[in-house]
Amino acid sequence: MASAEEDFPRGGTSKKASRPKVASHVEVDNLFETCEPEVKTKRKAGKELDDKHAKKQKTSSKEAGLKLNAVTNVEVLHLKNVKVGTLLLGCVKSVSDFDVVVGLPSGLTGYLPITNVSDSFTKLLNEQVDNEDSVEEVFSLPHLFSPGMLIRCVVSSLESPANKSIRVKLSVNPKEVNKGLSAGSLKPGMSISGCVESIEDHGYLIDIGVGGTKAFLPKQTAKDETKTSKRDLKVGQYVTTLLEEVKNNGRVVRLSVNPTAVNQACAETQHGWTLSNLIPGLLVKAHIKKVTPHGLIVEFLSSFSGVVDFLHINANEASSYNPGDVVKARVIYIDPTSRQVGLSLRRHLLPPGGSVLDDVLSERVGEVVNGCKMTVVHHYSGATIELPDSTVAFVYKNQMKEPNEEFNPNRLLAQPEHTCRITEYSPLEQIHMATLRQSIISVPFFRYQDLKLGQIVEGTVVHLQDYGMYVKITNHIQGLVPKIHLADIVLKNPEKKFSPGQKVKCRVLSLEGTKLALTNKKTLVNSTLPLFLSFADARVGRVSHGVIVAVRDFGCIVRFYGDVKGLVLTRELSSEPVLSPQSIFYVGQVVKVKVLKCDVENSKLLLSLKDVPTGDTEDPEKPQFDFEVGKVVEATVKRKLEHGLEVSILPEEATALLPMMHLSDHVSNCRLLWEALQEGDVIANLVCLNKTAQGITLSKKPLVKAALEGGSAVREFSDIQEGMQLIGWIKNILPYGAFVDFSHRLFGLAPLAAMSDKFISSTENMFQVGQTVVAKVTNIDEEKRRFLVSLKVSDMSKSEEENAERLIRGQLERKVAMEMFSGRGDSDVLQQLSSVSVGDKLKMTVREVKQDGSVSLASDQLSEATVLAPSHNAAGVNKSPGFKVTAVVLHVDPLTSTVYVSLSPKLVGKKLTLEKDSQHEATVQYVENEFAVISLAETGHLTVISTTSHLNETFRFKAEKLAVGRTLAATVTDLSSEGLGGLPLVTWDFDVKRARTISGSKGVKHKYKVGDVVTGAVKSIKPLNVLVTLPGEVTGSVHVTEVQTSPKVGSFPTSSLKVGSKVKARVIGGREVRSHKFLPISHPNFKVSIPELSLLPSKLEKKANLKSLDENPKLDDFQPGEQVICYVSTFRDETKCLEVCVTPDIIGTVELLAMVSDHKAAKRPQKLYKQGQALQAKVIGVSPNTPPRLFLSLTGMHKVEPGVVTLGMVRKIIPNVGLLVKLPFRSVGMVCIADLADFYTEKPLEQYKEGQIVKCCVVAEDKDKFSVSLRPSRTHPGMGLPVRDAEILSVTDLKVGQVIRGYLKSVGDQGIFIWLSRTVTGRVQFQHASNFFAHDPSVYKEHISQNALLTAKVLSVDEKNQVQLSLLPEDTGKPDVLPETLKLPLRLRGEEKEKRDKVAKKRKMKDSPKKEEPSEKKMKKTKKSKADGNDSGVEVYFREEEEESEEEKKKETSTASTGPARLQVSAGFSWDSALSTLKPAASANTHDSSDEEDEEEQNKPEKQSRKEKEQEKKAEEKRLSQLEAELMDPERRPDSAAAFERLLLSSPDSSLIWLQYMAFHLQATEIEQARAVAERALKTISFREEQEKQNVWVALLNLENMYGTEESLQKVFERAVQFCEPLPIYQQLADIYTKSDKIQEAENLYKSMIKRFRQEQGVWQSYGTFLIRQGKSDAASALLQRALQSLSTKEHVDLIAKFARLEFQYGDKQKAKSMFDKILTSYPKRTDLWSVFIDLMVKHGTQKEVRDLFDRVINLSVAVKRIKFFFKRYLEYEKKHGTPESVQTVKQKALEYVESKGADASS
Secondary structure, X not given: OHHHHHHOOOOOXXXXXXXXXXXXXXXXXXXXXXXXXXXXXXXXXXXXXXHHHHHHHHHHXXXXXXXXXXXXXXXXXXXXXXXXXXXXXXXXXXXXXXXXXXXOHHHOEEEEEHHHOOHHHHHHHHHHHHOOOOOOOOOOHHHHOOOOEEEEEEEEEEEOOOOOOOEEEEEOOHXXXXXXXXXXXXOOOOEEEEEEEEEOOOEEEEEOOOOOOEEEEEHHHHHHHOOOOOXXXXXXXXXXXXXXEEEHHHOEEEEEOOHHHHHHOEOOHHHOOOOOOOOOOOEEEEEEEEEEOOEEEEEEOOOEEEEEEHHHOOHHHHHHOOXXXXXXXXXXXXXXXXXXXXXEOOHHHOOOOOOEOOOOOOOOOXXXXXXXXXXXXXXXXXXXXXXXXXXXXXXXXXXXOOOOOOOOHHHHHHOOOEXXXXXXXXXXXXXXXXXXXXXXXXXXXXXXXXXXXXOEEEEEEEEEEOOEEEEEOOOOOEEEEEHHHOOOOOOOOHHHOOOOOOEEEEEEEEEEOOEEEEEOOHHHHOOOOOOOOOHHHOOOOOEEEEEEEEEEOOEEEEEOOOOOEEEEEHHHOOOOOOOOHHHXXXXXXXXXXXXXXXXXXXXXXXXXXXXXXXXXXXXOOOOOOOOOOOOEEEEEEEEEEOOEEEEEEEOOOEEEEEEHHHOOOOHHHHHHHHHHOOOOOEEEEEEEEEEEOOEEEEEOOHHHHHHHHHOOOOOOHHXXXXXXXXXXXXXXXXOOEEEEEOXXXXXXXXXXXXXXXXXXXXXXXOOOOOOEEEEEEEEEEOOOOEEEEEOOHHHOOOOHHHHHHHHHHHHHHHHHHHHHHHOOOOOHHHHHHOOOOOOOEEEEEEEEEOOOOOEEXXXXXXXXXXXXXXXXXXXXXXXXXXXXXXXXXXXEEOOOOEEEEEOOHHHHOOOOOOOOOOEEEEEEEEEOOOEEEEEEHHHOOEXXXXXXXXXXXXXXXXXXXXXXXXXXXXXXXXXXXXXXXXXXXXXXXXXXXXXXXXXXXXXXXXXXXXXXXXXXXXXXXXXOEEEEEEOOOEEEEEEHHHOOOOOOOOOOHHHHOOOOOEEEEEEXXXXXXXXXXXXXXXXXXXXXXXXXXXXXHHHHOOOOOHHHHOOOOOHHHOOOOOEEEEEXXXXXXXXXXXXXXXXOOEEEEEEHHHOOOOOOHHHOHHHXXXXXXXXXXXXXXXXXXXXXXXXXXXXXXXXOOOOOEEEEEEEEEEOOOEEEXXXXXXXXXXXXXXXXXXXXXXXXXXXXXXXXXXXXXEEEEEOOEEEEEOOHHHHOHHHOOOOOOOOOOOHHHOOOOOEEEEEEEEEEOOEEEEEOOOOOEEEEOHHHOOOEOOOOOHHHHHHOOOOOEEEEEEEEEOOOOOEEEEOOHXXXXXXXXXXXXXXXXEOOOHHHHHHHHXXXXXHHHHHOOOOOOOHHHHHHXXXXXXXXXXXXXXXXXXXXXXHHHHHHHHHHHHHOOOOOOOOOOOOOEEOXXXXXXXXXXXXXXXXXXXXXXXXXXXXXXXXXXXHHHHHHHHHHHHHHHHHHHHHHOOOOOOOOHHHHHHHHHHOOOOHHHHHHHHHHHHHOOOHHHHHHHHHHHXXXXXXXXXXXXXHHHHHHHHHHHHHOOHHHHHHHHHHHHHHOOHHHHHHHHHHHHHHOOOHHHHHHHHHHHHHHOOOOHHHHHHHHHHHHHXXXXXXXXXXXXXXXXXXXXXXXXXXXXXHHHHHHHHOOHHHHHHHHHHHHHHOOOOHHHHHHHHHHHHHHOOHHHHHHHHHHHOOOOOOHHHHHHHHHHHHHHHHHHOOHHHHHHHHHHHHHHHHHHHHHHHO
């Protein structure tokens, strides 16, 4: 007590001088007012001091109140600001049977469940559920609520399901809405809400939620005032009332529901409203204090401050409000935390309205609107936009941008127009809510109503349940695929086929409101037959696919879509007679049926299965096209579109689109090819680009196809690296740049400044949409998943070979187009045009000379075409009409049927011979967009060149463009190019003088030597080397290893350079031009090679000599374990190896297992590293193969040794042994079957397959052979994973009597051998394996499967470390390994075996001196000896019927007494007249253990000496005395059937004795005898002893569960339920299932229990305990919700608390904490729950959490006595776990609490 007084001083005012300075605020009626504790003063201070003190108190009170209600800014109500307890004014939007959808302020939506209406209505519902015969009528929610009704509600909970938005759950229960009101605070004229509690004779009792108050509404008044509704009030109906009269201090009130009076009732100051009892919906007079751009700040009820946001100000009156104005406003919400009050000035909420709203829904929800203008932006709330029809909508701030984007209102305002989607309609504001998020605007389905029956949709698997699979269509739409619709067949294990996140394609099966059902049956999804969406669609004769939903004797019921279903009678099921439809058809089967008869009016449908083959059938089902980006296909042109071709992919005939701009990489060829292609033409070498809802898009761009096939195209955003050059095409062109498409839904932006090397001011005319480009990645934004690219030619690598290939490819495409034109055969002009080509010479006649100087010609060969010689090509020639000339063809244009020719004498004359590599001055003769025709000086040769040097070169200044007559420098590279139709292939340059200089130096070899320091310009950059242009037009190469000295791991060294930049390098060697073989330093004066350069600073130093330049290490210099820097070259799929470069001439190989340490990454190793990436590796060794190379490792280790955790690959699965695993570095390991897991399972090897990657731990090594473990506790040692089957490292880990589990190793003649671990094997002798005797050990092999999991008990561990085990049921608690159905004989145990052995021993001693017996006895002995050898001395005797009858006779003879009989005791002995004849009763009664010969020998008199007879007499006397003493002992446990029978005579109703009797038989494995005892017990025990009978039933259930079958167990269970109370029997069987690991059976039983005993709290709790212990926390949460709906309200709190305790003990601690928080928030005065919560947190929580919880408790508003109890616990906790400072802190808090209570008492 002294300690308690010290820790918790008693109350009272403190006498210390400093204490009165502490102010203590106490809330009174108005929370804005505070009062200080009274300080007693002497009376003589006078009235003056009192007045002064009162004035001071009033002033400070007002200031404090203003401070509490300070409002600084105006915002709309956000969802994040809504908390549990927030009071809101709502409008009913829609009503269903179980909930009401309520529109809240600021466009929010809440849901009112049926259980949150009122206590009386909930009670009525429970009674209706409990008693189906209830006479009291219960009205559904549509009878109690109507759309448009305004209701006052409170937020009861905020639910946040997985991957969904927060769901606001509301309540209109008056006890929650009006909980701040008390009987004394009720005043006439107040307006409050309530619900009808009961209907009386003269009126209604209204529940207004005020304790101790009876509210009465006269019935006549209600009729008069609600006559417009023409309906009487019903129990549970919500009403808004006006207090007309208040009596007896608020204990009795009279109400009125007159709509006009209620709506016009204004809250006054004299009503005594405070922030604690202020409710929404009140009408108040408000004074405007401040006008802001976002709304108004007002004051009402004298001291309350509130806000009116811009949504609640009338649009046409926004500018008319001024500070000081008085307005009427309606309270729409009260925030309980911030004390903020929201009001509305909207007319439809003010008198004369304010009770029912007309507009609650809008048909425009989901509509996408273009051309919207943003009018006002409110930075903290959102923006208002004006739709084209002048309708105003509001967009929340978070809906003005994508989730990962930054909010930039200026950019939004700068845009002239916006596209939005209307997402909601808010009835309180009478305004539409919209979004600007493109991700929401672009979704095809926004509402459930947007879906149509039979429509095909794509979705993502969310999760699987027992009844089906949930699929997410969009973020707002989710559907259920019922279990029978998961596949064409019913899946037993759907989790093996489906997993969360998987994409699926389904068809809409049914849609009711928000209940969406889908089907994933491929037959239905891919069906081309007509769909029966209504009965009107099912016309007679039509054929369609359906699903069987029921199979009956009279036929099958087939369901289609929606509610359409029909009947197939038995006679229509098949052409053959069907006797039992259940044997042929099953529920979920897809069938094709034909309509025989349809009654649309009565919704009846008659179908047939047998008429389908002979009736109307659909076309053969076409194979589905397997789309894959990059897949090469062929297609047939179906029809020509304006901007492309509609094609059909072969052979699947899938429709696709081939855009015109994707016919070629050359823009000018696209139109030509489009014109040449006709319907029916087959196009080969098409590549799949993408697949959208609109269809499949193909491409024939050769460069795009090569990129997708060659693997240079990126597939994921993570593959993109800065510096990469990618092939793509222009997707879209905007004023600020161009978007480039790279397939796989990857788009890069090329800003305006990065589109060209030249300065451009506009993106117009730079590129065309669809044009092929090469882009270089310049910037990557990982967070927003976007990247920038450059299209500048200077950033790209260029080569003359690529330009030549592009030119030849373009000309070949033109040639193909001309062939297609000529192949039509329907046009003479096309035939003529295809007969000529560039360079052909023709005889022509001048027709006329045009004004521009061009000459029109005529030719017999081109009679139908137009022949034209441009003015430049006709100079210096006689152009008189009719003059004969020779012309050479320059260009053929099939689109205009025009041939352009030249009449120049230099071209029509004889051609001179060309030489390869010769330089010529060329002249441009003809120019078009991408190609030009040039003549080579005086040679007379014509050829074709590209007008650009690169794909991206689209813009040139006028001086740079090619024009007719311009002179170029050309070099002949091929005298006759086949791709150009025999024309020479040339390279060209604008600078003629420069070209001549190059020509003049041709053949002169460069004179660079090793050691020369040179300066050059970067020509091109590749991942593994950089080309540098050196003085003298010499190209040098820099290997990636010579770029940086110590590159950062993961970087790309070559990307640090830029094309065109100047670099200083040193020549270190050379590479031959053809072989690219590296030339070492021994060739200092190389000539025919490319200089090999180095940029390393160490090699650029002047001090570096020639020898130091060749410092690259040799293969022999590398040592195992040495770390090196290498660079990724390529990944070889065929060998699963990564090739890397270590030096320019040394390559390395990294095998797959040495690349990664995570088995998930091993699935796609080619995606882990990029070419040219710098990596750090460890040397393993040198490969002896040719060519030699290094073996490297990227995992940080270079050898396999015990303790290492690495990846392995399963090479072989060995039954009964384990796995053979390939380890890194060419090592091999063995995984014992006992090292596969920490939790042994049946068939452990089934989950593995050859080639599978596994994570393993090396545990031992023996001569290069490793022992490996896959146990998670080994591979993840630091995670503390649970281990059920512990690893046994040696026999010292075993203890005698220990029960362990292991896997079968083998069955041999010496017993059964079990793997206990990789090093310990246990043996089970056959006598310890089964209670049944088997002659042949092969019986065990037949009935114990491979890899069988066995439970054994350790019997002994001998000196040789040999472990002896037992598999007997009495040792392990498991069933016998041999089934009882084999009917094998039982083994002898205990006394029977000892007696049998003793008899055998005596017989052996007696027979040893005797001679041979007759042959018959000899044969019997031989048979016996064999039996001895088979079972280590355990004998089993088989008796035929004849033997049994003979033994019966012998038994009768032996039991006949020759003298007067003594007392017979049926306890195992028989007493004769002489003690000398005393013998065990077993020899007389038990004929199981002896055969005929033994009995004969035992019956013969034995010759004994006198001394032996005396000793035997004494021994028998002693045994008899001991037996009599035991029989007199009441505590002695019976050891024989007779003893049990004797006990049962005295106590027939004792279930304990009956159970012991059953156990006695079970120990001897006498199953049937144990069953018989149980049946006797049930008949014998009195019917009054219910508990005793129940105990026997439970024992019988246990017996059947362990030794019987499922059928026998069910029969016993059904009988037990019939004769006992059902609930305890159900619970006992569930416990039995759980303890015997029959999880599925237990769960099924629990499901039956909650249906039958749904009102029993214990059932729900037991099921919840079971689920949580099984790790099914989500299922337990769902069960709790079901329980709350079934149980009465008063049981909810205790049940939730029990579930929370279970979560603490077995489940999620955080979830349990949240559950307790929710309970205690609603019931803060339940100190018992607080105490339980504290106990659990002390055990499972952190110190901070426990202290926070104590701080919450000690601030509760409960009795002081209870707070003192918690203070004591707080102090005890701190003394045990805290510090002296924390203990002192608790004492200080206790002292403050006592003083505050004392101050309260004094005030």
